[in-house]
Amino acid sequence: MGRRPMYSPQRKLVFGTMPVSLWAAIILVTLPLHMCVAHGPLQVGHYAFSCPSAESIVRRAMERSMQQDRSIVAGVLRLHFHDCFVEGCDGSVLLDGPGSEKTASPNLSLRGFEVVDAAKADLEAQCPGVVSCADILAFAARDAVELSGGLGWPVRAGRLDGRVSIAAQADADIPDPSNTVSQNAEVFARKGLSKSDMIVLSGAHTIGHAHCDSVASRLYPVPEPGLSEELAARLMASCPPQGSSATMNLDSTTPARFDNNYYTNIINHRGLLHSDQALFTDISTRGEVIFNSLLAAPWTFQFSRVMIQMGNIQVKTGQSEGEIRRNCRFIN
Numbered sequence: 264m265g266r267r268p269m270y271s272p273q274r275k276l277v278f279g280t281m282p283v284s285l286w287a288a289i290i291l292v293t294l295p296l297h298m299c300v301a302h303g304p305l306q307v308g309h310y311a312f313s314c315p316s317a318e319s320i321v322r323r324a325m326e327r328s329m330q331q332d333r334s335i336v337a338g339v340l341r342l343h344f345h346d347c348f349v350e351g352c353d354g355s356v357l358l359d360g361p362g363s364e365k366t367a368s369p370n371l372s373l374r375g376f377e378v379v380d381a382a383k384a385d386l387e388a389q390c391p392g393v394v395s396c397a398d399i400l401a402f403a404a405r406d407a408v409e410l411s412g413g414l415g416w417p418v419r420a421g422r423l424d425g426r427v428s429i430a431a432q433a434d435a436d437i438p439d440p441s442n443t444v445s446q447n448a449e450v451f452a453r454k455g456l457s458k459s460d461m462i463v464l465s466g467a468h469t470i471g472h473a474h475c476d477s478v479a480s481r482l483y484p485v486p487e488p489g490l491s492e493e494l495a496a497r498l499m500a501s502c503p504p505q506g507s508s509a510t511m512n513l514d515s516t517t518p519a520r521f522d523n524n525y526y527t528n529i530i531n532h533r534g535l536l537h538s539d540q541a542l543f544t545d546i547s548t549r550g551e552v553i554f555n556s557l558l559a560a561p562w563t564f565q566f567s568r569v570m571i572q573m574g575n576i577q578v579k580t581g582q583s584e585g586e587i588r589r590n591c592r593f594i595n
Contacts, residue, residue: 282539304421304576305575307417309420312419314389317386317390318418318462321386321399321402321406324385324556331404334374335374335378336407336411336470337467337513338471339400340467340471342376349578350436351362351575351577351579352422352574352575353425353579355401355424356370357379357400358592360593363430363542365428367433375403379396382402393586393587397424400592401574402418408521412520415469416570418574421580423580423582423584424587424588425579428523438451438536438538441537441538442541444541447538448461452578456573458558460470463568464540464573466526468535471518472513473511475501475511476506481498483504489532489544490532523559529543
């Protein structure tokens, strides 16, 4: 395979030195009112009276974890995604036990549980029985993005914790990294998210890493067509045919910063996962990929919007639907 010409956009719009808090204020002003204040039973500022320091307590737990391991950012964001796509955003992915979502194949590499546990312990000491584990995870995901250079968003809260966690549901509902665009679009559609929403959320792969078993099918028995020679050689060195426990950065250029370089990478055929590279290969999604690579600000605003939307998937708010767990790993 010959080398493909590198894509080098002439101009990128960036946030510059404007404080993140100001961008968050802009979101509050520019997004539709129903997105920023309330949506059904969920609302921004849900704990303003019952536990005023709830969000700051979660943020401090996220900051402490990042001081020990910055890669936990991607872990927490992925944890929230996997939670919302199975049984809705109800903390079901946090439950321990045989046959729980944690034991499903797509979830065996999930990380970030300790962040939720730490925040929950602090909250129970200050506001016992008030803040749900599902809301803690939603707050932590927002903080993870913001603390790694991305734009935060107003988190609607008021979710209750689910009492059901089944591995088979996770196996069925979590997108596979080997999926085509149409397969993933179908998975997202079942959750009320569009193909454009899928492209926007895929940009979260600007941080984090993947294991060899997620890329092996792109390498063997022969490299996938379109995979750059440089990336194929690097992946084969880390992931031999017999398998390996090695991990690789999803974004090889700015792996620790939440930015839009993910899109430039897949334009340059450096998408680590098949499902990532497919967004550029597929003509139906290529245009949005190029647009997101050129314009950082619109994508960042869209990411915030879709995270708000995703956080509302199948939420449980009635007492018959869920509870506020005392320990995020077990039902009361």
